[in-house]
Amino acid sequence: MKRLILAAALLLGGCSSDLPSASLIDKLRVLAVRAEPPEIAPGETTSLDLLAVEPIVPQLDGGAPQPLTAVWLACPLPAGTLTVEPCLAGSGVSVVGTDLTAKYTAPAGLLGGAASTEILLTVAVADTAAGAGDCLSQIANNDNRPTDPDHCVVSLKRLTISDPMQRGGGAPNRNPTLADFYATSPGGFTEAVDDGIGVWTAAAGPDLSAWTVAAHRSDDAAEKKSDGTYEALTVSWFTTSGHLDGGRSLYLPPNCTTPSACADQLPETGADTTWYAPTLDQAALNVDVAGHVGFWAVIRDDRGGVGWRAGTLTLQH
């Protein structure tokens, strides 16, 4: 436990650090990988897509980015695996697709009588001229270590394959969705982020910079699991400019601080964070001439389900 406390101290100690924030999009990022549906039976097919984003103002670290390319691979994931390795070599690896979307069909005899198993999906996304395939080769030759993490992101996703007859009466998991996504100015004006007409104003002072960014989950996003508890739902926030105070929020039941302590209660429908809008000087670095700031909200459950909403606010002079 002391080791855990020490690790927590180091992690929490870095909270107020000068390290780059995960919620600021300043290079190629993969924010989510989705399988729709996220849980299938043997012989069924799921559609795969991903949320890969780039800053609105390209960072000048090697020329303008190339169009995104992707490669999808799949391999079995043995139960109890401690260290997850990407599907790059070995038996059982198959290429699922070479575009930003793909489809995967679970082999009919995959379970062999077991109630469920997991397939590990590995997807490489690159914005380089050489493309994602070259990126994967380089990583495979480098002991699975990324060689160019700013321009090639390798993501892992576990896909649950389950026997419908052995689900214990529980329905297969579904992806959670967000019902809305909006921002409220310091003056109390609410702007929808994803309707294309929302605006923001540059911060004239500290008191005028704090916006509330919020998203409601769909009513059916919080599913009950077979053990009677609700899924733990989180939402991750991202932006291309300014600063988000807390890149991740929890959908918690009322008067609850730890999801696992009150998992039998229905979580609230709303979650929010604070966005500190940039000053004009700051915005000059990462806001385009039209004054666009990109926002994303990604909702996750604790069983591999994911959904998102995205949009922009435009600078109002």
Added chain:
Amino acid sequence: LRSIVFALVVCIAAVAHAQQLEPPKLVDKVEAAYPEEALRQGLSAAVTLELIVDVDGHVAEATVLAPAGHGFDEAALAAVKQFRFEPGRADGKPVPVKVTYRYAFTLKAPPPPAPAPVNGPPPTPVRLRGTIIERGTRTPVESAAVMALDQSGATVAQTETAVDGSFALHLVRAGEVTIVVAAPDHKTLKLHEALRDKETLTVRYTLSRSSYALYETTVRATPAREEIARVSLEGDEVRRIPGTRGDALAAVLNLPSVARSPFDLGQLVIRGSAPGESGAFLMGMQIPNAFHFGGLTSTFNSYLLERFDLIPSNFSVRYGRLTGGIVDIVPREGRRDRLHGDIKMDLYDAHVLVEGPVGKGSFALSARRSYVDAFLGLFFSSGTFTVAPRYYDYQAQLDYPVGGGKLKLLVFGSDDDLSFVNKTPPDADPTLAGTFATRQWFHTLFASYKRNVGRFETETTLAVGPQHFDGAAGAAARFNLDLVEADLRFEARQRLTPRFKLTYGLDVVTDYFWVSVDAPQQTTEEVPLGPLGERPRVTLKNKGFEGSPAVYVQGDLWAIPEIFLVTPGVRADYLTGYEGIYIQPRLMSRLRVAREWWLKAGVGLFHMYQQAPFHDEELGNPKLRAEQAWHFTVGVEARPIPQYRALRVELNLFYKNLQNIAVTSTDNTQRDGKIVPERYSDEGVGRVYGGDLLVKIDNGKKVYGWLAYSLLKSERRDHPGDPWRPFQYDQTHILTLIVGYHLPWEIDVGGRFRYVTGNPTTALGPGLFDADQGVVIPIPGLPYAERLPPFVQLDLRVDKRFTFRSWILSVYLDVSNVTNNGNVEGYAYSYDYTQRQAVTGLPILPSLGVRASF
């Protein structure tokens, strides 16, 4: 003109530390001749000597420990060599014993001329009687000279105080007199009294000590001890070490071969062993927690300690179920002379201690509580801390003679509680959001009874009580353990011949436990900690009984009396859940090669449980064997300068071979006919080698302190064929210099300087994005291939004592990290592990404390 003060018996040579012994009794004392030079100069003084009293009661050897010069030393030596004692006894048999004497010379005026007899001598009336007590402590001052001088300065009466400090002066005439009271180590008192005819004036005088900061014996170098490298600390100086806030037990972290734990968390990392492989004992029984969380202070009140011993390796067969080192805490008895009280407060906590006589025995009651929670609330917003850091502990102790033996009852409890809410998950690990909490408490009754039965000296100790530990780390982990522990130790010692003593023992630990776990699978030391959500989650609910008995036998043979001691022993442990009996032979020896030079050597085998949950049937691998260690030590200890015996030097070279270390396994194995994940294997091995040096000033009246330096390598090999790598807490150089100085006006100043090689660390590099958790999984570099920068810190402390008539007030200022050095304790990484930033330890931190005692 002379007085003899029978001083404290402080060290016993011919028997081991745990043996009961009747000290020798002085039956024929010889007064020393007052040195002429001192007489001419009007000097008083005290000489401290060390005597070896042989089995016939003669003084076989006498050495001056604290010389006084001016001829006092020679006079004292000449006198004590003529002393006769009733010899000391063990098991009823005479044994040679080493005692310490203080021989005091007090200058007195020559007796006044006797008045001419008129019809026979008339009775001289008592005109002044009273007691002499020490200022502040109110301890009676024995053998103080009390003189009455007339107006011309001539002595008209004189006497000496008795053991209880009382005196009576017979004066022929009443009138104005000057009273002079003088005693060694005290300031001379001079005052005027008007004595009336036909009246007896009753007074109480208080004498001030010359110094209240006498640094008495602090490191025991008694050569007849069992262990090869036992360092014992006691007395006042260990409570004055800068940076420890007056906590005596924290001094153990400043001794050789004790590594510094990150953030000074108070983990016992001794001679390259993992924290869980070393332990703390109280009255010979292992206690769950020696320090309150964070290593802030020890759980046992420093002011109830007689001493504590650090045995970094090669401990005797008396101790088991550990493969590292041990710290043995020895509580003192409550004082019996009168009621005493002690109150201490500082920035973090306050304690109250009351002790005194009860019937033929004594009692002591102590309680301490922190109030960190009170002032943290001033700095953090409401709701951040649900329970702010809070700890308390208590001790209730009774020592009483019962049935020809000695009974000791001690109730000892401790409770730590911390709970706070982190509402914003860190980028690198979203599971670390929510409530962080830890609570640990124990309440234990210790009962010990010592009695001589026939030729056996027996000691039975029982420790019974509940313990609790729970923890929660956000959404990542929850853990709860309750247990009721009942441990028993029975030990009998028998001296078969004057040169051979045999010790037998039974050591049983039992508990009934209830445990529940919902947490990521526990990793072993070689696996770096990444996002907790990445690891398989394990859950467990269990309860059950565990019992582990052990028996041991040890012989202490003086192959050559006072020269060569050989201590063979063997311990047999049954460890619950493990196959077979673990037989552990151990051998230690000490050889005196010169008067103050001892060579020593030891070898021993040690076994212990695997750390939880590595051996657990559901969460680990029940086929793991018990951890094993071979310890080898050779060393020398000496007082190299005969003229300055206070200087003690000890040098040890050691090697430890570690086997059956649990390491994480990714293999599958067959268990009960099923293929299951192996989770852990015991194929890890380790080796620790190096040396440590202690240079210490004992009995320093003005200067005290020590230099501790260790040079060591602690390495592990996780799997056969792997290269050796540094252990997580491998610290090549550990240097601690502690110096204290007693200034006039009851002021003490002290400093502590530490230089420690930075801990090894595993670098984390950019990794893969886990789309399910929304975090980047770092790719670790070679385990512990990188090192943190060295730890360098200077702490300072100033103590000031105010002595009042019946109580003493002490004030101290303890400043940690006075140079505000940003010592790196680890690294925090960016969300994608492309950048990192050093996390530093505590900045400069002053702590003001005040203590009142009566």
